[in-house]
Amino acid sequence: MRSPVTDTPYPDLLALALEAARRAGDLLRDGRPADLAVARTKSSPIDVVTEMDIAAEKLITGLIADQRPDDGFLGEEGASSDGTSGIRWVIDPLDGTVNYLYGLPTWSVSIAAEQDGETVVGVVAAPMRGETYHAVRGGGAWATGAWTGERALACRPAPPLDQALVSTGFNYVSAVRGHQAQVAARLIPLLRDIRRGGSAAVDLCDVAAGRLDGYYERGLNAWDMAAGNLIAREAGALTGGRPGERPSGDLAVAGTPGVFEPLQRLLEDFGAWHD
Incomplete structure (x- = not known):
C-alpha cells in the first residue's frame, strides 16, 4: 500500500x-x-x-x-x-x-x-x-x-456558531455579487462576524492556521482551492460543497469540526449555491 x-x-x-x-x-x-x-x-x-x-x-x-x-x-x-x-x-x-x-x-x-x-x-x-x-x-x-x-498547523477548537469568525468572497460580476451579499446579510446575525480577505487560498490556510473558524465561497475554480483545500483538511478542518458533495464552483465550504456542518446547512438553506 x-x-x-x-x-x-x-x-x-x-x-x-x-x-x-x-x-x-x-x-x-x-x-x-x-x-x-x-x-x-x-x-x-x-x-x-x-x-x-x-x-x-x-x-x-x-x-x-x-x-x-x-x-x-x-x-x-x-x-x-x-x-x-x-x-x-x-x-x-x-x-x-x-x-x-x-x-x-x-x-x-x-x-x-x-x-x-x-x-x-x-x-x-x-x-x-x-x-x-x-x-x-x-x-x-x-x-x-x-x-x-x-x-x-491545526484548526481552532470549534466554537458555537454564534461565536465563529467566518470569511467569504464575492464575485466581480455585480449581479452575482448582489445575491452573495444577501446571503452574507442573513448569516451575519448568526455569527461572530464575517471577513472578506480577497484570496481564497489564504482564507483556506487561515482556517488551517486557526485564524478563522470557517470559510465559504461560490464561483471558485479548481486552481483557487486545490492547494488550500488540502492544507485545511490536513490541519483537521472539514471541507465540502453542498451537503454530501465535494467543493466545487457551486459552493466551497471549510470549517472546524462543529462549525462546518451548521454553516453548510445554513448556506444550503440560504441558497448560497446559486446566483
Missing part, C-alpha cells in the same frame, strides 16, 4: 512546488512595477489579469516542465495539458489579483499537484506575510515563516 508521506513522488513534488512558489512569490513581490498595467480582463472590468500574473505562471510552468516534462498542467492564465505521468499541476500564480493591483498584502501563489485526480501536495505562498503553507496528503499541514520557522 502506498505511503502518502514517504513514497515517491510526493516528497519530490512538494520540494518542486515549494521552489516554484518561492520563485514566483519573489518575482511578484520584488518585480511589481509602480505603473502596473492591465494586460486583459477576466469576467468583468474589475477582475483584472496583470502582466505579473501572466509572468508568474510562465515561471512556474517552465520550472516544473523542465524537471517533469511528462506532467500535465491546469493554470488560471491558460496553461492546460493532460500529460502522461498521472500527475497534474493546478496553479493559481496570483490569487488575490485585485489586492495585488491595489498594493494590499493579501495575495498568494497557489500550487497543487494531483495524482489521478486527487490532490496529494499543496503549497500556498503569501510573500507579504512572510509565510508559506504546505501539506502532503496524510502528512499534516505546516507553515514556514520568516520569523517563526516551521510549525504544524
